[in-house]
Amino acid sequence: MSNEMEIGRGKRGRRAYSFDDVAVVPSRRTRDPRQVSLAWQIDAFRFEIPVIGAPMDSVMSPATAIALGQHGGLGVLDLEGLWTRYDDPAALLDEIATLSMDAATLRMQEIYQEPIKDELIVQRLQEIRAAGVTVAGALSPQRTQEHYETVLKAGVDLFVIRGTTVSAEHVSAEVEPLNLKKFIYDLDVPVIVGGASTYQAALHLMRTGAAGVLVGFGGGAAQTTRTTLGIHAPMATAVADVAAARRDYLDESGGRYVHVIADGGLGRSGDMVKAIACGADAIMLGAALARAAEAPGAGYHWGPESYHSALPRGERVRVGTTGTLEEVLFGPGTRADGTTNIMGALRRSMATTGYSDLKEFQRVDVVVSPYQAG
Template sequence: MSNDIEIGRFKRARQAYSLDDVAIVPSRRTRDPQDVSTSWQIDAYSFDTPFIAAPMDSVMSPDTAIELGRQGGVGVLNLEGVWTRYEDPEKVLTEIASLESATEHGTDPRVTRRLQELLAAPIQPELIKARLEQIREAGVVVAGSLTPQRTQEHYKTVLEAGVELFVIRGTTVSAEHVSERHEPLNLKKFIYELDVPVIVGGAAGYTPALHLMRTGAAGVLVGFGGGATGTTRRAMGIHVPMATAIADVAAARSDYLDESGGRYVHVIADGGVSTSGDIVKAMALGADAVMLGTALARAEEAPGRGWHWGMEAAHDSVPRGDRVRVGTVGPMSQVLHGPSHHTNGTSNLVGMLRKSMATTGYVDLKSFQKVDMILAPYQAGS
């Protein structure tokens, strides 16, 4: 039985839902928030919170990756960004933050052009090693990210530098990339030969996620152009609402668990998760963890200085992202653990997650995935 809706006589489509379209429902039982655990483990690595920082220059520097690690999460450094292209990236970050724009949302082509120029500088392998070494010396988990296009070129340098979690992240990543011009990255062979857990994505549907799980990935990133900086929907016409995407990929995880005889692949929501309420709903829909960009770009220590942008904004020929103003709400410790002075879900992210789990009667993240949900499109004031 099909649930597709007729768009017109030639085309039918599924109904899909965003995080704003759904809400969790309290049950008959409540708990003390202090009895709730937000801990998360992937492979051999355990964390107090299920938060992974997005590998974006406006979010993560070596220093903020270290700070997030100390605060219970894991910071992923963008190994194709300013930190691996410039010996002194602070000057570049200051310039990006000070670029004049016609709008707060940063759609000015002059900004895009300058980002493209700055990110055209070559990646320096010695800087990859130096930045990851700095994180390792601080005693936190070392995580770095490359796009699929750059993975073959730089992964040996990354492994030699001691990376412990390796992230392959793009707007969309498939297990079967077909090219008549270049030898594509064979994800299954590549991941099999590595000695470190790999998180790969994005994927926004059941079938592509299932194929990524079969490559041996430890985690799959869920999302496609849904973040605050992304313009993929406007530029390319491609978009999948996050609530449906997470639930679809969580279903793929369950089926792969049976197919593989018990191998569990983590589902990580990546994109459109910018407030504590978004985090709560992403976890309830089946995510094991969330990758945070905007939420951490608001921290006082964030390299973006109140601005936020992604690698897509600097693509040399098909830019599909903006530099956007997100402001600051306080130091990272308050953004994550409070105390909060904001009522809009931008600070004390861990406390709000813990409170939601307690209010609905769940003590850990895995059991919280069973919470009841309803369709309840967001209205101002609700």
């Protein structure tokens, strides 16, 4: 059945849904929340909660990556961020948090002009490894060729290639593009790559050998991609489409399972519940973790799009502080707005609908039910 709609006589568009447009439906069975497992595994690495800290300077420092790992998640350090440009970026992080809205973009562009230093990449990753947690770092596709050897020598368990959008078929007449399939094949560590927001794009990324695909395009709290580029991918539809690509690739490859990781539009616990219900194996969180007291953004949140030298596609936004990292993840909750005890909310939703683990919960019934405040 087609869900295309007529926009005008010369154009039709496919109807797509955000997380606000869908809801999970209770079933005939309920379960004790204590019997629900939130664990997941990618390659040889098992995590007790399906939370990946987004590689953004407002979210992940070496210290917060370690703390998230100790809480059972995975912290991913931005290897193009302040921690690999400056010996001690604390004063700059404090400055960014005090900038006026008018001054923020220009000043951030200036701050991020400092070159990336390979010795700092090594130092930061070794610091995380010394704490005994899984080590993960992220580079954009543009920087991967330049720095990946340093990253591998420093020692990472998981390597993330993350951009606003990443394709397996980048065309350029001036720059030799990153050959993802050859690159991933030559590496000795699992690679998570994205974002992708369509079935076909995700299927192509899966065929490169990626262990996981990030789903999203310009949907985060700090991005203005829809305003600046006119491009947007409603996340419920995007996750469901990429989950379908995972299913079909599983058959095509003879049993190779590629993990689907929702990345964007996940500000509150209800969004995270619906991401997994639509087919995600795990969730990459930015704004949700930027609200933790330990977050380096001090109540502010921004991504690499915010300081792009030629075309900024994001903003530094105020998200506030709702509690410690432990309270954000596990409670006790102090607010009824889905910003604290987010894992408790996921566990309770799964119990309320009768599911005992994340894989099972991907089969839960979902309805289209647009949310209307008030």
